[in-house]
Amino acid sequence: MKKDKNGNFKMISWDDAFSFIAEKLLEIKEKYGPEAVGYLWHLDSNEMFSQQLFTQLYGTPNWSGHGAACDQSRRLAGLMTYGHPLPTKDYENSRFIMLWGEDPLGPNQSLHENRELVEVLKKGAKLVVVDPYRSRTAEKAHVWLPINPGTDGALALAMTHRIIETGAYDADFCENYIYGFEAYAEHIKSNGYTPQWAEPITGIDAKTIIDLADEFARTKPAVADGLKGIVNYTNGFQALRAIFSLNAITGNVDGPGCLILKEAGPLAPPLVIPEEAVAVPQRPIISAEMGYPLAPDIPSQLFPKAVLEEDPYPLKALFFHIVNPAMADPNTALFKKMMAALELSVTIDVYLSETAQLSDIVLPEASMFERAEVRESLWSGPQVIMSQPAIPCLGSSKPLYDIMRGLGEKMGYGKYFQWESWEDWAKVATAYLPVTFEELKEKGVWHGELRYHKYLEDGFMTSTGRVEVYSETLSEFGYDPMPAYDDGNRVKPDADYPFQLINGKMQYHCGTHTQNNPYLMAIEGENWAELNPLDAQKLGIADGDTIELASPIDKVKIAVRLKEGLKPGIVRVVHGHGFGRTMGSVARGKGTHVNPIFDSVVNDISGGIGYNECKVSIRKA
Amino acid sequence: MSQYGFYFDKEKCVGCRACEIACQIWNDSVQTVKWRNVAMTFEGSYPDVSNVNVSMACMHCGDAPCKKACPRQAITKDDETGRVTVNRELCVGCMLCLWACPFGAPQLGIHGRMEKCTFCEDRPMGIKRACEEICPTQAIVTGKIEDLAKFSKQNVSGRLLHDESPGVLLGHEGN
Numbered sequence: 001m002k003k004d005k006n007g008n009f010k011m012i013s014w015d016d017a018f019s020f021i022a023e024k025l026l027e028i029k030e031k032y033g034p035e036a037v038g039y040l041w042h043l044d045s046n047e048m049f050s051q052q053l054f055t056q057l058y059g060t061p062n063w064s065g066h067g068a069a070c071d072q073s074r075r076l077a078g079l080m081t082y083g084h085p086l087p088t089k090d091y092e093n094s095r096f097i098m099l100w101g102e103d104p105l106g107p108n109q110s111l112h113e114n115r116e117l118v119e120v121l122k123k124g125a126k127l128v129v130v131d132p133y134r135s136r137t138a139e140k141a142h143v144w145l146p147i148n149p150g151t152d153g154a155l156a157l158a159m160t161h162r163i164i165e166t167g168a169y170d171a172d173f174c175e176n177y178i179y180g181f182e183a184y185a186e187h188i189k190s191n192g193y194t195p196q197w198a199e200p201i202t203g204i205d206a207k208t209i210i211d212l213a214d215e216f217a218r219t220k221p222a223v224a225d226g227l228k229g230i231v232n233y234t235n236g237f238q239a240l241r242a243i244f245s246l247n248a249i250t251g252n253v254d255g256p257g258c259l260i261l262k263e264a265g266p267l268a269p270p271l272v273i274p275e276e277a278v279a280v281p282q283r284p285i286i287s288a289e290m291g292y293p294l295a296p297d298i299p300s301q302l303f304p305k306a307v308l309e310e311d312p313y314p315l316k317a318l319f320f321h322i323v324n325p326a327m328a329d330p331n332t333a334l335f336k337k338m339m340a341a342l343e344l345s346v347t348i349d350v351y352l353s354e355t356a357q358l359s360d361i362v363l364p365e366a367s368m369f370e371r372a373e374v375r376e377s378l379w380s381g382p383q384v385i386m387s388q389p390a391i392p393c394l395g396s397s398k399p400l401y402d403i404m405r406g407l408g409e410k411m412g413y414g415k416y417f418q419w420e421s422w423e424d425w426a427k428v429a430t431a432y433l434p435v436t437f438e439e440l441k442e443k444g445v446w447h448g449e450l451r452y453h454k455y456l457e458d459g460f461m462t463s464t465g466r467v468e469v470y471s472e473t474l475s476e477f478g479y480d481p482m483p484a485y486d487d488g489n490r491v492k493p494d495a496d497y498p499f500q501l502i503n504g505k506m507q508y509h510c511g512t513h514t515q516n517n518p519y520l521m522a523i524e525g526e527n528w529a530e531l532n533p534l535d536a537q538k539l540g541i542a543d544g545d546t547i548e549l550a551s552p553i554d555k556v557k558i559a560v561r562l563k564e565g566l567k568p569g570i571v572r573v574v575h576g577h578g579f580g581r582t583m584g585s586v587a588r589g590k591g592t593h594v595n596p597i598f599d600s601v602v603n604d605i606s607g608g609i610g611y612n613e614c615k616v617s618i619r620k621a
Numbered sequence: 622m623s624q625y626g627f628y629f630d631k632e633k634c635v636g637c638r639a640c641e642i643a644c645q646i647w648n649d650s651v652q653t654v655k656w657r658n659v660a661m662t663f664e665g666s667y668p669d670v671s672n673v674n675v676s677m678a679c680m681h682c683g684d685a686p687c688k689k690a691c692p693r694q695a696i697t698k699d700d701e702t703g704r705v706t707v708n709r710e711l712c713v714g715c716m717l718c719l720w721a722c723p724f725g726a727p728q729l730g731i732h733g734r735m736e737k738c739t740f741c742e743d744r745p746m747g748i749k750r751a752c753e754e755i756c757p758t759q760a761i762v763t764g765k766i767e768d769l770a771k772f773s774k775q776n777v778s779g780r781l782l783h784d785e786s787p788g789v790l791l792g793h794e795g796n
């Protein structure tokens with residue numbers, strides 16, 4: 001669909017859409033260079049086609065995932081510490097599991113993790129959950145530690161202090177596989193990161209921290225990790241570095257029951273592009289020139305500045321593939337302004353999302369039931385999944401390969417898109433797997449072997465080949481080389497805005513994608529804010545009331561639910577509802593879009609968005 | 622005759638409600654009528670809070686009080702499987718079965734007739750029921766009652782075998 005002069009969508013043919021977009025892209029390349037085009041995607045396994053078209057053939061460096069709104073800080077912490085962006089957990093063999101702001105049994109369900117975690121708890125493993133909110137996972141934990149929001153790093157450092165002080169660390173591992181252990185021990189000591197220091201910061205008493213540290217060091221194998229509840233703070237990157245270092249000094253790395261440096265299956269790029277045809281970007285990715293040289297994904301909140309101010313260089317076209325920043329990113333007003341300023345905006349999605357509604361062109365993609373996918377799973381060992389279309393494409397939708405092919409052909413890259421069917425490209429992509437294509441098609445999955453202690457042979461993929469508690473790379477770029485506790489910039493509640501607003505996902509919905517599903521909407525038809533009954537009482541608010549949440553930049557009205565499992569002083573909201581999809585007869589008008597009250601606060605190293613850094617005042621509406 | 626039934630593990634259930642939806646979709650029932658329902662009860666006040674999740678459907682009771690209560694003999698118990706079902710042609714929607722059921726299993730459907738879990742009667746026996754198949758944590762297990770009893774004993778003994786610190790075990794049991 002394409003917008004006409006009056007801003008109304010009109011159906012056009014695929015051929016016209018491809019011609020229009022291709023022409024525009026060639027014109028932009030001519031005028032401003034290929035880097036003036038950006039392509040944002042979520043998590044689609046077919047993204048290799050857009051990568052090959054946009055980065056290798058067209059030549060833009062600005063092709064990026066949605067990390068900044070997600071686990072960006074964890075990814076960078078993984079890279080800087082272990083040389084691995086996505087450490088996974090081998091719950092099955094663990095004896096002691098400590099999760100910080102991570103809710104695998106709740107909205108971040110990964111099915112195998114769920115099963116492994118509940119099974120291992122039944123076998124007697126201990127689970128500690130650190131989270132101001134009593135999440136689904138905290139419900140199953142032996143110990144729930146409602147920590148003060150944003151202070152997770154202090155807890156990890158204080159545990160480290162205790163472990164180093166008592167000599168409970170794994171001396172052999174520290175000596176042979178860690179870079180900078182001596183310096184780190186000294187840094188922890190000289191900064192005075194003691195359990196007593198952490199007590200008033202975290203709200204967890206020193207005795208508990210000491211016991212926890214002792215038990216963590218004593219119980220093998222153990223694993224400590226964190227996710228959304230940490231990366232949603234601007235100091236989350238350092239906190240995760242501290243947590244990853246905690247695993248390292250106790251020798252809990254890449255062994256059974258530990259954090260695993262996951263190996264991926266040997267997938268090949270599906271398009272065959274000879275080396276001499278691969279474009280070399282002339283300018284670096286925008287984030288590198290906007291102060292985030294180490295950011296794994298482009299922090300999406302940088303786009304409005306790049307587009308509106310042509311800083312660091314002009315950015316004229318944006319593609320959105322199954323991402324919905326109009327709904328998911330903070331500061332919705334700024335996003336709309338940016339969309340209006342673009343020369344070309346294209347959304348490829350299975351829904352007419354809010355971002356699609358603001359775009360010039362919308363290309364309907366086939367859903368997961370109508371298309372094939374070849375992807376690596378999130379299991380700790382190498383595992384490749386091949387899903388196959390269950391039904392033919394409905395309406396005029398097309399799978400991503402066909403969309404990229406159509407565009408590619410019009411842009412003059414037709415010869416690289418020679419595959420006719422999904423089987424053709426899937427065969428190329430899976431050629432290196434040790435199973436035949438027929439067997440893979442039949443089973444739908446290939447399991448590799450989960451190998452442990454891979455570092456014994458290969459070392460770590462860091463600059464020193466060791467686990468870097470002291471990071472040479474961070475030091476080179478002028479950042480703190482060791483995990484430190486820095487609380488200076490964090491947005492904290494004050495007299496005018498006395499509550500900390502934290503942000504979560506709903507267990508029964510998937511981000512902003514499922515609000516038009518009648519089954520899920522029958523379970524939870526709207527989102528809400530949660531408040532501890534003690535706070536509610538003081539404010540004269542009862543369960544079910546509508547309240548007004550005001551941050552320094554905007555206010556919203558939302559229904560309230562009282563929750564004993566939430567630390568007082570905090571209000572928690574879940575996002576995803578309340579935008580009113582034009583096409584969504586079920587979703588329309590239900591719930592509250594809360595993002596306008598979040599400001600774009602980001603981690604200054606990773607560029608990850610600090611969704612939880614928001615102070616609000618509350619009153620009955 | 623066999624008696625089939627459900628084994629449910631509250632320690633495993635994470636309250637995701639996937640079982641409710643799988644049941645609705647498999648059985649073409651509407652979104653508002655729940656043959657299987659996940660009840661969550663919370664107790665205590667901050668920071669000492671506890672809760673239990675229970676996913677429940679019809680128990681397909683041996684002596685089925687609903688069957689006895691029905692004035693129209695609309696409820697029958699299957700000899701082969703022990704499943705208890707409502708014949709919606711005969712039902713007049715008087716709801717006496719609901720009054721009699723200790724678990725509140727029968728539900729008034731949108732057409733004014735009672736409906737309830739049929740143990741997925743159109744799924745062949747020997748494969749998982751819809752709710753069981755979807756459950757991410759395998760909290761629901763179905764089978765013949767004798768096998769389920771064995772299964773539940775195995776679970777407890779398995780835990781004793783694995784557990785090196787009985788204190789934790791007691792903690793679990795007390796929950």
Ligand code: SF4
Pocket residue numbers: 643644645647648656657678679737738739740741742750751752753
């Ligand atoms: S057995 Fe079938 S009908 Fe009964 S609760 Fe489960 S899914 Fe529903």
Ligand code: SF4
Pocket residue numbers: 633634635636637638639640641659674676755756757758759760761
């Ligand atoms: S699907 Fe399983 S875990 Fe989810 S609510 Fe039902 S019984 Fe509980």
